[in-house]
Amino acid sequence: MAELSPLLADRWSPLAFDPGVELTRDQLTSLLEAARWAPSIGNTQPWRFLVGRRGDETYKRIFANLSSQNRRWAGRASALLVAAHTVTDPATRAAYDLGQAVAHLTIQATALRLHVHQMAGFDAAGLRDELELPAEVQPHIVVAIGRLGDPRSLPEDLRRRETALRSRRPLAELMLR
DSSP: OOOOOOOOOOOOOHHHHHHHHTHHHHHHHHHHHHTTTTOOOOGOOOEEEEEETTTTHHHHHHHHHBBBBHHHHHSSSSSSEEEEEOOOOOSHHHHHHHHHHHHHHHHHHHHTEEEEEEOOOOOHHHHHHHOOOTTTEEEEEEEEEEBBBBBSSSSSSHHHHHOOOOOOOOHHHHHHO
């Protein structure tokens, strides 16, 4: 296998977060700065973020709009972040740019010895209403952020998933030609 930067090789999306760890203001700012400096098409920077820290009202509102499957584990994360983009034409460009920003945030989290887990399982309309998001802002993903926790804190089915060996498709399988 080709050599990867440890920041990429060590990146992992856990389900087990340490409920005793709080995200500091400096850590959160560092993560958001990494996202802010991501490239975007035409330097449009269409991403928008809303962060809730465990225990605050924003966190509770985000958590309430997660799918029941994600609520089984995400409540232990130090923060929940709504990653959204402005509605543009075409919207796919904004979603691509948002993905770049979240990827930068993810790598910065690894550098800070934090982990993130991205979730598509949430009620976007409920989130929009609960958080009073502007009409031009489209929630795209929710990100759990925190320190790695004990997999034994998870229900058995999630614990098995958490402790399974990591796997990726072979590179040849990803190539179109």
